[in-house]
Amino acid sequence: MIEVRGLTKHYGDRVAVEDLTFTLEPGFVTGFLGPNGAGKSTTMRLILGLDRPTRGTATVNGRAYQELSAPLHEVGALLEARAVHTGRSGYNHLLALAQTHGIPRRRVDEVVAMVGLESVAHKRVGGFSLGMGQRLGVAAALLGNPATVVLDEPANGLDPEGIRWIRNLLKGLAAEGRTVFLSSHLMSEMEQTADRLIVIGRGRLVADTDVASFVAQASAGAPVRVRSPASDALAGVLGGIGGRCEQLEDGALKVFGLSAEQVGDAAAAQGIALHELTPLQVTLEEAFMSLTKDMVEYHESLPEGEQPGVPLATLADGDQQ
Amino acid sequence: MSATTSPELPRERALQGVTLPRVTHSEWTKLWTLRSTRWSLFLAFVAQAGLGPLIALIEMSRWSQLGLQQRLTINPIDHSLGGWHLAQLAVAILGVMTMTGEYHTGMIRSSFMAAPKRLPVLWAKLLVFSAVTLVLMVIAAFIGFLGAQAIFAEHHVNVTLGAPDALRAIFGVALVITATGAMCVALGTIVRRTAGGIALFVGVFFVLPGLVDILPSATANALQPYLPSTASSGLAQALAQPHSFTPWGGFALFCGYTVAVIVIAAVLLKRRDA
Structure with missing residues (x-):
């Protein structure tokens, strides 16, 4: 279980994440939604102990990630940015990670087969396609057979076949009872896969709800x-x-x-x-737009002349990471 | 849709989790599974083992053209170990890259997610890299020494392992190169960029001595022994250098520098965002 309490991260003057609080329910697929630059990746990096929070805490099964004695057995993560040495083969990459936890080679073979990389596992990662890279990342995330899986924009840059593969994988993980935390800036992805939604904009929590009530809430003003x-x-x-x-x-x-x-x-x-x-039917996307629009209007710090009704552009502006 | 309760997952937990020996095992794998590492170590080995005999070969082949003075300046120990500067450079670059390669490719994030306390990653890298360098350089220095002496024997300028300072210089070369490598792993950790790390090494070892040389000679002579390059080279050479500490005294100072750089690296590694 992942708990985030008052999580705040500033990079110099820039606010990446501000006072974020939420709890991931075990056994659910939780979508982490927000426009590019909303602070999704930063939040995930804070949960995974890669960045230090300015304030607040993020805990995994009650402890900060840095305090976990066997993190790969508790949380598996696929980051958006590549996290593999391109000069090493996929198999050796997984092997080196496995060895930090004393995970046997047998398990490395298992995850390689699970993601369908058998034919290229011994080739250098530098020659991998984006899809193969994502599969390798998923294999690394599953290495320790963790109960919680965190995936940052797993569908990004994938072809339709790759997206279908990710979707089936997520369903499979959820069916096995794992807690899945999945970020995306694509609402359609969430409509297909998520049970619950955490929506952020400009680093702040906009909504923490389930998909149905999220749409219903926004439909009131359809x-x-x-x-x-x-x-x-x-x-x-x-x-x-x-x-x-x-x-x-x-x-x-x-x-x-x-x-x-x-x-x-x-x-x-x-x-x-x-x-x-x-x-008119309200799609998840429109619900998201409508909710983030409220969030933007609520803020007084916005410059003059901001147009309500175009919140995506507003939010994405100047908030890139 | 997922289940609302969390059923038993098939677990195969090795519950002890992350330990320094395990991270060291992982770093051992990482070191040997990169082509660039194997090439750099091979290059360092060849330089240390091969350049000495090559120098000996050249000197012996032009023996008849050498005057008495030149014949007397042949130092069979130092010439047999003459490849150590090149080996040191190769090891230094590789040392920087063992860390900066991870930052450059993003691998560091995987490393830290697997070992989130971070410091074990640095200790394991230092341990593996130093041990491999030390073993390879001891072997290479012996090969270089013995090979060169066999060639020097042609005109009886060879010495044996029992000669004064011979063993000290052979092990000295290996120790100095190993300490340099460890320092460069730490430099790479601090700078996080390959170019910057190598530039720092070159600056300290090659540019700084040149800058000190242009100071007034009294000042230069006073500073000289404290330079990392001077402090480290004494132990690797049989012939005593002017304006330097004793071989072991200089090496102790160099190890002090190395420890200081490692401490800075450790503090930054722990504190910074990855």
């Missing part, structure tokens, strides 16, 4: 698509009762702030014909 031959008149009416309309390219209106019922009733009351009335 827009409605409406098409009418009297588009302008309708927009005027809806504006009068608190709706905000956006003209779509096909002539329809996207209405924010009103439910489908309110839009239909208002149109009927004014005798305006409707050709289409659709409550």
Whole structure:
């Protein structure tokens, strides 16, 4: 089990992670979501003892990672950045890691087979494709047969086959009862794999919830698509009762702030014909956008002229690591 | 979807976990599974074992052209060990790279995730690298010495292992190169960049002596014995150098420098983000 309490990391003046608190539930796949530069990798590096927190703590099974006597048996990690010497063969890389824990060669052979690298295991890592590199990273993470697996952007740069492989792997790990902590900036990845979500933006916690309620929460303000031959008149009416309309390219209106019922009733009351009335589905991505938008607006430190409604660009800006 | 409870995982735990002997075993594997390491060690070995006999061969082949004065300056011990500067350079570069190679490739993160207390990684690297260097250099120095003496025998300028300072210089060469390698592992840990680490070594061992030389001679002579290059070279040479401590005194000072650099490296390694 991983517990993060008030975790804070500053690099000089730059705030990478600020007062982050969450607990990973054992036996679940928890998605760690946030735009690029939100502090996901930093948080993972803090959990894994690679960086020192400025304040706060991150513990694995009740102890700081540095205090674990056999860390590879407790947490397996796949970092986003490469962590392999390119001059060594994949097999020898795994062997050297295994030897720090007295893990037998038999287990090295096992994980090599598990990730399907048998044919290239004795070739130098420098010649590996991105997909092979990810497989090697997963093999290293599983070396100690840990109950918790931490993966930073495992699907990054993979081809569709590689992404499918990662997805199946995650399902397999979860089915074995392992705790999986998985970061991504791609919402679609999370929709497919995660049970729970921890969302961060600008190093701060935005949401700690399960996927269904995350979407439901954001759906409360979901827009409605409406098409009418009297588009302008309708927009005027809806504006009068608190709706905000956006003209779509096909002539329809996207209405924010009103439910489908309110839009239909208002149109009927004014005798305006409707050709289409659709409550729009909220995807995880939109839910994420809407939540991080709130987070951005909440902050007073933002410069003037920031446009709400484009939170991804806002968040990613100037917060790269 | 995953299970809500955590069922028994198939575990095969070696519960003792990370120990210094295990990390040392790992570093042993790391050292020998890189092509660049094997080449550097091979180069250092060949330089130490081969250059002395080569020098001897050249001197013997032009024996008839040498004047008496030149014949007298032939020092059969120092000439037989003449490859030690080149061997030292190869070992120094390799020492820097055992650490900077890990930072450069990102391997250091894997190393620290496996051994998160970090210091065992440094101790194990120092232990493995020093032991390998010492053994190889002792063997190479003996080969170089004996090979060169066999060649010097042609004109009877050879000496035996029993000659004064012969064994001291042979083991001295190996000890000095080993200490230099250990210092360079620590330099690599501090600097974390290959180019920077090698530049630091070259600066201290080759540029600094030149800078001291251009100082007023009284000052230069006073500083000379304290230079790492002077302190280390005394033990590796049979012939006493001017402005230097005794061979073992100089080596003790050099070991002091090495320990100081290692202490700085250890503190930084523990403290810095990886």
